[in-house]
Amino acid sequence: MDLNAVAVNTWNTYTWKPAPAEADIIPPRAEGANPRQWAATPKDGFHVLRHTCASIMLEAGEPVVTLVRWFGHSSPAITLGYYAHFMPEAGNKGRTAIDGLLGERGDRQSGRNSPDSPQAR
Structure with a gap:
């Protein structure tokens, strides 16, 4: 277990979503709502940056096996399932x-x- 890892739900709830909400990019959390309840959709979450990074790396020619290691996928098949269309070569x-x-x-x-x-x- 990586003790330096940040739980994605914690990051999204307390760090990521408050920033774009403050900038009026996504709706703010409703008054009195549970801290994890945001009107923003999952596409507004931090995870979208992971997909952006992976697609840019693949378009640049980074090997799939490298992304498997970086992103913690259990096999290249999972990585390719998400990102194969970003491999123009x-x-x-x-x-x-x-x-x-x-x-x-x-x-x-x-x-x-x-x-x-x-x-x-």
Whole structure:
């Protein structure tokens, strides 16, 4: 157990949500409400920054196994399940290797994105 870890609910309730509420970005907590009751939706929580960080790292080419370790996922399958669509280079290295093997170097310029990626659509 990491004794330096901060519980996400504690962070969201007492640190994260009060800041954007004070800045009028999210609704304030209702008068007399339980400290954990915010009108803000989960997308307004601190967890969204985790997703932002992961997507930026993958788009920059960080290996999935590194994100698995950083984010504490139990397997690469979990990380890929959430973030595979943020990997614009997916399949490009393999296609380039096969093209080279088949002698098609430079004959066709393959796009930056995999044809299977959402960016290619």
